[in-house]
Amino acid sequence: MNNRRTLKIAKIETETDDIKTYSFKYSLNAKPGQFIMLTDFEGGEKPFSISDCTEDVFSITVKRIGEFTSHLFQKRVGDYVSIRGAYGSSFFISKGKVLLVGGGYAVPTFYFLSKVLKENGTEVTLINGARTKDEHLFSKKFNGLGIKVINTTDDGSFGEKGTSVDVAKRMLNNQRENGKMFDFVYASGPEMMMKALQPLLDNVEYEFLLERYMKCAIGICGNCTMDPLGIRLCVEGPVLPKKLVEQLTEFGKYHRDASGKRIKY
Numbered sequence: 204m205n206n207r208r209t210l211k212i213a214k215i216e217t218e219t220d221d222i223k224t225y226s227f228k229y230s231l232n233a234k235p236g237q238f239i240m241l242t243d244f245e246g247g248e249k250p251f252s253i254s255d256c257t258e259d260v261f262s263i264t265v266k267r268i269g270e271f272t273s274h275l276f277q278k279r280v281g282d283y284v285s286i287r288g289a290y291g292s293s294f295f296i297s298k299g300k301v302l303l304v305g306g307g308y309a310v311p312t313f314y315f316l317s318k319v320l321k322e323n324g325t326e327v328t329l330i331n332g333a334r335t336k337d338e339h340l341f342s343k344k345f346n347g348l349g350i351k352v353i354n355t356t357d358d359g360s361f362g363e364k365g366t367s368v369d370v371a372k373r374m375l376n377n378q379r380e381n382g383k384m385f386d387f388v389y390a391s392g393p394e395m396m397m398k399a400l401q402p403l404l405d406n407v408e409y410e411f412l413l414e415r416y417m418k419c420a421i422g423i424c425g426n427c428t429m430d431p432l433g434i435r436l437c438v439e440g441p442v443l444p445k446k447l448v449e450q451l452t453e454f455g456k457y458h459r460d461a462s463g464k465r466i467k468y
């Protein structure tokens with residue numbers, strides 16, 4: 204569904220000082236991993252992953268970073284924004300036992316994925332990481348799903364001390380020692396988190412949700428392509444399978460700004 208729709212904000216939840224969830228009464232029919240483009244009519248249009256989607260309501264969870272997201276934070280319930288999408292590839296819905304490794308504002312998209320995996324009968328273990336307790340997201344919401352959750356913070360202020368990759372390493376090493384444990388691994392978070400996770404996943408299939416600067420979101424402008432494959436993350440991504448991630452020479456090395464200039468990680 205690509206046409207633009209103007210929607211009223213139905214609900215706003217404050218998750219942390221700098222993160223809010225916006226919900227809209229609209230049948231978006233999206234799949235986990237997909238994103239929308241949103242404008243508040245004031246400062247451009249930006250991509251946001253879908254953190255929940257039911258038959259008649261969908262949500263996005265937004266971190267206040269710069270100009271656009273600061274404008275959005277001033278919106279109230281009943282104000283209007285305009286969206287298009289849902290766009291992009293979605294996560295494979297695996298059977299068996301799966302591990303979700305998430306960090307920062309990219310974790311909420313795993314709420315939608317976890318719900319769909321649960322409905323599918325899949326056994327879900329989530330490592331939910333953040334830098335501090337104050338930045339940790341969705342812990343109550345994930346607990347409500349009845350999945351296994353391991354919370355981590357870099358400073359140990361909530362859950363285990365360490366990064367989500369530290370915990371994943373321990374679990375995946377156990378897997379190696381004790382025989383097959385996970386059938387599939389998903390990751391969504393800072394690119395350097397996924398880069399650190401990648402070498403641990405040589406014996407398991409995975410998908411990563413990647414981000415690149417997006418303008419058109421419909422495969423025309425080329426701003427979101429990744430070297431050397433020329434994959435457009437807005438169309439072929441943002442969810443990419445192992446066999447493609449392994450071929451991306453720019454993964455974990457650089458991304459591009461709005462002008463296409465390379466920015467090193």
Ligand SMILES: Cc1cc2nc3c(=O)[nH]c(=O)nc-3n(C[C@H](O)[C@H](O)[C@H](O)COP(=O)(O)OP(=O)(O)OC[C@H]3O[C@@H](n4cnc5c(N)ncnc54)[C@H](O)[C@@H]3O)c2cc1C
Pocket residue numbers: 238248249250251252253263264265266267268269270271272273308309413414415416417418441
């Ligand atoms: C597929 C995808 C899903 C995303 N999902 C979420 C989400 O669920 N929640 C969330 O808070 N953020 C998400 N983002 C990032 C979000 O789009 C940026 O944080 C937002 O655009 C920042 O805008 P700003 O003006 O506030 O900040 P700016 O100061 O303009 O930008 C801050 C940083 O945000 C990134 N950014 C800015 N504009 C874009 C753009 N058009 N496309 C991609 N990245 C951009 C750049 O890395 C930039 O350095 C997602 C991005 C992508 C590509």
Ligand code: FES
Pocket residue numbers: 416417418419420421422423424425426427428435436437438
């Ligand atoms: S954002 Fe234009 S091709 Fe992807």
